[in-house]
Amino acid sequence: MKKLLFSLFILLALTACKDKQTVxxxxxxxxxxxxxxxxxxxxxxxxxxxxxxxxENFNKKxxxxxxxxxxxxxxxxxxxxxxxxxxxxxxDNVDVIITxxxxxxxxxxxxxxxxxTLHISTATDPSVAIxxxxxIASSNPIGEIDLLYKTLLxxxxxxxxxxxxxxxxxxxxxxxxxxxxxEERKLNINQIHYTNVDEKDFRIMLHKIKDxxxxxxxxxxxxxxxxxxxxxxxxxxxNIPVTGIETFSYLQNKELAEGMWYVDAAPATDDYIQKYQxxxxxxxxxxxxxxxxxxxxxxxxYEGAATTDREQVANYIENNAAGQNTAVGxxxxxxxxxxxxxxxxxKIINGQxxxxxx
Amino acid sequence: MEYLINLAILFxxxxxxxxSLNMVIGMSGLVSLAQAAFYGIGAYATAIGMTSLGLGFFxxxxxxxxxxxxxxxxxxxxxxxxxxxxxxxxxxxxSVIVFSILLNWKKVTNGALGIYGIGKPVVAGYAFYxxxxxxGLALLFTAAIFALYVWIDRSSFGRxxxxxxxxxxxxxxxxxxxxYYKSVIFVLSAALSGIAGAFFASYIAxxxxxxxxxxxxxxxxxxxxxxxxxxxxxxxxxxxxxxxLPEVLRFVGxxxxxxxxxxxxxxxxxxxxxxxxxxxxFFGKFRM
Numbered sequence: 001m002k003k004l005l006f007s008l009f010i011l012l013a014l015t016a017c018k019d020k021q022t023v024x025x026x027x028x029x030x031x032x033x034x035x036x037x038x039x040x041x042x043x044x045x046x047x048x049x050x051x052x053x054x055x056e057n058f059n060k061k062x063x064x065x066x067x068x069x070x071x072x073x074x075x076x077x078x079x080x081x082x083x084x085x086x087x088x089x090x091x092d093n094v095d096v097i098i099t100x101x102x103x104x105x106x107x108x109x110x111x112x113x114x115x116x117t118l119h120i121s122t123a124t125d126p127s128v129a130i131x132x133x134x135x136i137a138s139s140n141p142i143g144e145i146d147l148l149y150k151t152l153l154x155x156x157x158x159x160x161x162x163x164x165x166x167x168x169x170x171x172x173x174x175x176x177x178x179x180x181x182x183e184e185r186k187l188n189i190n191q192i193h194y195t196n197v198d199e200k201d202f203r204i205m206l207h208k209i210k211d212x213x214x215x216x217x218x219x220x221x222x223x224x225x226x227x228x229x230x231x232x233x234x235x236x237x238x239n240i241p242v243t244g245i246e247t248f249s250y251l252q253n254k255e256l257a258e259g260m261w262y263v264d265a266a267p268a269t270d271d272y273i274q275k276y277q278x279x280x281x282x283x284x285x286x287x288x289x290x291x292x293x294x295x296x297x298x299x300x301x302y303e304g305a306a307t308t309d310r311e312q313v314a315n316y317i318e319n320n321a322a323g324q325n326t327a328v329g330x331x332x333x334x335x336x337x338x339x340x341x342x343x344x345x346x347k348i349i350n351g352q353x354x355x356x357x358x
Numbered sequence: 359m360e361y362l363i364n365l366a367i368l369f370x371x372x373x374x375x376x377x378s379l380n381m382v383i384g385m386s387g388l389v390s391l392a393q394a395a396f397y398g399i400g401a402y403a404t405a406i407g408m409t410s411l412g413l414g415f416f417x418x419x420x421x422x423x424x425x426x427x428x429x430x431x432x433x434x435x436x437x438x439x440x441x442x443x444x445x446x447x448x449x450x451x452x453s454v455i456v457f458s459i460l461l462n463w464k465k466v467t468n469g470a471l472g473i474y475g476i477g478k479p480v481v482a483g484y485a486f487y488x489x490x491x492x493x494g495l496a497l498l499f500t501a502a503i504f505a506l507y508v509w510i511d512r513s514s515f516g517r518x519x520x521x522x523x524x525x526x527x528x529x530x531x532x533x534x535x536x537x538y539y540k541s542v543i544f545v546l547s548a549a550l551s552g553i554a555g556a557f558f559a560s561y562i563a564x565x566x567x568x569x570x571x572x573x574x575x576x577x578x579x580x581x582x583x584x585x586x587x588x589x590x591x592x593x594x595x596x597x598x599x600x601x602x603l604p605e606v607l608r609f610v611g612x613x614x615x616x617x618x619x620x621x622x623x624x625x626x627x628x629x630x631x632x633x634x635x636x637x638x639x640f641f642g643k644f645r646m
Contacts, residue, residue, distance in 0.1 A: 048614065072608070073618035078569050083605070090360040103472055105450045108562040110475075127474050167459055168470045168566065194462070277425030332641050 027066045028302055031088030032098045032291075033081060033108065036073035043287040044073065049280050050291035050327075056279075058299060065302050067295075070094065074104065090114045091133045095310060096120065102128055102168045110133050118301075118310045120294050124172045129337035132311055135318065137294050138267035139286075139328070140340030144245045145176040146341050148218070148263045149323070152243070153186055157215040161230070161240075163193045163205065164220035173220055173245055190214050191255055199225055204234045210238055217242045223250040231255035242326065248348055249286075255351045266341030267355060268330040292327035297339060300324060361389035363489045366560050369601045372555050376549035376593035380402070383579070384644060385516060386543050386586035387523030389442065391575040392433070392449035395456035397425045398570025400555025404459060405473040406567050415560055424550035430548030434541035441526060453572045460567035472566030473599045476559045482532040496557050502548055507590040510546075519543055523644065541546050562596040584632055586642030603628065636638045 019028035030122045030217050034053070036044035044356035048145045051069045058067070072084040072091050081099070085108045088094045096118040099105045105121030105128035111120030115133035121128050124141040128134060162177070164170040172333065174192070181187050190212045209217055219242050221229055226247060233242065234256055246265050268276070268289045299318055302308075328341040347356045375397060384389045400422035407418030432453055440448050460467050467473070479486045479495060486492045510516045522536050530536045551630045559565050577600070585596020607621040638645045 029472070037622045042616070044618065071617070075618075078557070078562060078564070078566065079368060084362075086364040086606075087361045087608070090364075103564070103566045103568070106472065107562060108475055110563050117425045125471065164536065166470050171470050232565075242574075288600055 003028075013141075018166060026064075027068055027299070028096065028099060028308070029092060029094040030067060030069045030096045030295075030298060031092060031094035032069055032071045033074045033084055033088070033104065034071060034100060035076045037075060039346060043285075044071065045069070046285045046287035047291040049099075049276070049290035051295065053275055053279050053288075054292050054295045055178075056105065057275075058295075062298070063303055065299075065308075067299065067302075071294075077354075078103065078107055084113070085111050087118055091136065092231070092344045093264045095308065097292070098294055100290075102172065105134075116310055118298075118314055120291050120297065123345055124169055124339070126336055131337075133314055135297075135314060135337045137290065137297055137338060137339040138341070139246075139290075139343055140332075140338070141173055141245075142334075142336075143174055143262050143340055144265070144343040145173060145180050145331050147345065148243070148245060149177070149180050149184065149187070151261065151263070151345055152216060155216070158188065159188045159190050159212075159214045160212040160216045160218050161191045161193065161209045161212055162189060162218045162220065163195065163202075163209075164218075165199075165222060165225060167197060167312070170220040173219045177218070196220070197222075197225065200228055202229050203236060206233060206236050206238055209240065210236075210295075214240060216240065219247050221245040221247060221250070223252065226251050227253055227256070245343075248346070248353060254348050254353060255288045258351065259348060261345055261347040263343050264346045264353070266343055268327055272327040293331070293339075293341065296324065296326045297321055360489060363493050365433060365601065365605060367489065367493050367496055369597055370493065370500045371557050371561065372552035372578070372581060372601055373500045373594050374496075374503050374557070375551055375578050375586065375599045377500075377507050377590060378547045378554070379578050380582045380588065380590070380593045381507060381510065381543055381550075382547045384586075384592075384642075385511065385523065385606040386519040386540065386541060387644070388437075388525075389446040389545070389579075390437075390449040390544065391446055391572060391579065392452040392574060393547070393551050393578050394570050394575035396430065396551035397451045397555040397558070397574065398456055398460055398551030398567070399426050399429065401465055401565050401570065402473070402555070403531075403552065403560040404556040404559040406466065408477045408560075409473055415477065415556065419553055419556045422556050423549045426548040426552040427545055430545040431541070434544040434548075435537075436596045438540040440494070450572055450575070452587075453570075453575050457567055457571050460570060467567070468565060472564055473559075476558055476563045476565065478599040493559065496561075499553055499557065504590055504594070507593075508552075511515075511588075511590065515542075516541070519526070520625050521587075551554055557582060582639070584629065584639050587641030588644040589639075589641040592639055592641035594642075599632075599640075 020344050034044040034047050040052050074081045081104050090096055094110055097108055097112060098122040099108050102125035107121055107124035107187060109128050112133050113183055116133060119134045120139050123136050124138055127355050130137040164174055217240050242260055245263045249264055251257055268284050273284055301313040301317035303306045304320060307311045309319040319341050324331055344355050346353045379393045382388050403425055404418040405420030407413040407421050436446060437448055461469055486495055518534050518539055524541055526536050581596040582593055583599050584599055586592025604625055607624055612620050
């Protein structure tokens with residue numbers, strides 16, 4: 001037993017004391033904190049594919065720096081996220097950390113600021129972007145809400161019911177929707193229905209929605225809940241149209257939403273879809289596309305600023321990234337460290353999700 | 359070095375939790391899965407106390423203890439009616455209820471969005487901003503809880519708990535109010551878990567309800583099984599192994615496409631081997 005404990009300590013101590021100076025200064029180290037095992041492994045897999053595809057192409061160009069990506073599995077746990085961020089900063093000495101989702105970004109954000117490490121997150125919560133070194137690269141949640149609101153009004157909606165999963169991402173979308181409605185006051189939010197992530201029975205909720213007679217149901221649900229919701233919606237013959245943000249992108253059986261429109265995250269370019277398909281034999285996902293977007297921003301920042309000074313690189317990205325063409329199209333910038341891809345309207349036609357409005 | 363210090367902080371927090379859980383499960387034989395709930399309440403008391411009420415870290419520890427004691431007192435009365443599997447199921451229910459409250463009581467807990475900007479402890483003008491100072495403080499509390507465990511273990515109160523563990527009915531026949539003993543140890547354990555929660559909130563600076571789910575209670579249960587039931591040293595060793603082993607595996611040098619999955623397989627296999635060769639855990643004095 002003593003030997004085992006002693007070995008554990010020695011191993012940890014040795015790894016912690018690795019010489020940080022052995023790495024050439026021209027290498028930009030990027031740490032990526034993703035779920036790589038368990039339920040979330042599919043996201044980590046998409047991100048690793050994106051890294052391989054990105055650098056296969058990038059390395060063909062001449063560049064000022066070399067880039068290296070280190071993946072760590074956060075197992076979808078906040079406590080792991082904090083320790084791993086420290087490992088990346090302290091042992092791997094990374095220049096940049098990439099995180100996904102608001103709550104995981106929130107753990108890294110203050111550490112990145114304290115350690116002057118560039119942090120780029122796909123978070124939607126603006127708190128994650130606070131500070132000089134924190135940047136959010138996302139599908140512009142405010143833009144998504146604006147587009148949803150505008151399209152609802154164009155479709156003569158006056159009353160809406162909102163159904164949302166009780167998670168941080170959808171909570172932030174709801175917050176933006178309320179803010180938008182407080183400014184414009186053109187919609188009446190009848191009811192807000194919270195569901196658990198693993199909810200399986202929406203029948204009572206659907207009848208309550210039916211009774212409140214909204215013009216639209218805004219469903220902010222993800223996989224696999226949206227399939228269950230839409231199946232029960234059809235079974236109960238509810239005829240109030242459903243829409244949402246990215247909602248039907250998660251729907252496995254698209255026919256359940258035939259004829260319905262929704263706001264979707266900025267879509268991948270045709271070029272990227274083909275590249276991803278050719279390399280992996282599978283369809284691209286948000287996690288791959290946004291990893292490509294972030295890698296492009298990092299390399300754009302370092303190559304453009306031509307320095308390893310992280311504050312200068314962060315400033316360069318924030319000031320010059322607008323108009324850059326990425327895997328998710330041309331991006332724009334917003335104050336407080338937001339890099340935004342532009343959302344679109346999609347419609348389910350013949351069981352396929354088709355872009356109807358850029 | 360910062361990484362090791364951070365791991366040590368996490369180890370210290372989980373040691374506090376394991377010690378408090380071992381008081382209930384190891385010392386008293388009550389299979390409680392409610393620890394994550396009290397851990398969460400302690401964390402939220404600190405988070406809300408420091409960010410919304412402007413309280414100091416140590417005041418919020420007291421706040422967490424008071425809330426946990428109040429809840430554990432009521433729940434403990436109910437739990438004291440149960441034994442064995444039923445105790446585990448009812449205590450797991452508490453974990454689920456607390457998680458739901460943390461997630462849905464949005465005005466207080468901020469729901470799924472969590473709470474940001476939780477501060478560090480300050481004592482007489484000295485702020486524990488550096489991780490090494492924070493670690494020192496965490497270790498101090500761990501040592502205090504360890505000492506409390508050992509003191510209870512050797513006391514007449516501890517002996518009654520062990521008798522209760524071996525045969526509750528016989529202990530009752532001997533004239534001891536078993537429900538009282540079960541309630542007291544449950545309340546004490548809840549209070550100590552709250553302290554761990556306070557340290558976790560201050561350490562990580564952001565909390566949301568996902569950390570305090572039932573699976574966290576099961577992880578704590580695994581720590582004390584591996585380390586050894588009814589052993590203070592076992593609680594510490596269990597926390598050390600389960601916190602450091604996955605980290606050690608990160609340095610094995612596996613290709614990153616498969617590293618995470620392989621690490622999980624190796625981690626699982628090592629735990630199985632430990633249980634085959636050390637079924638009572640490394641320092642276990644009692645086997646369930």
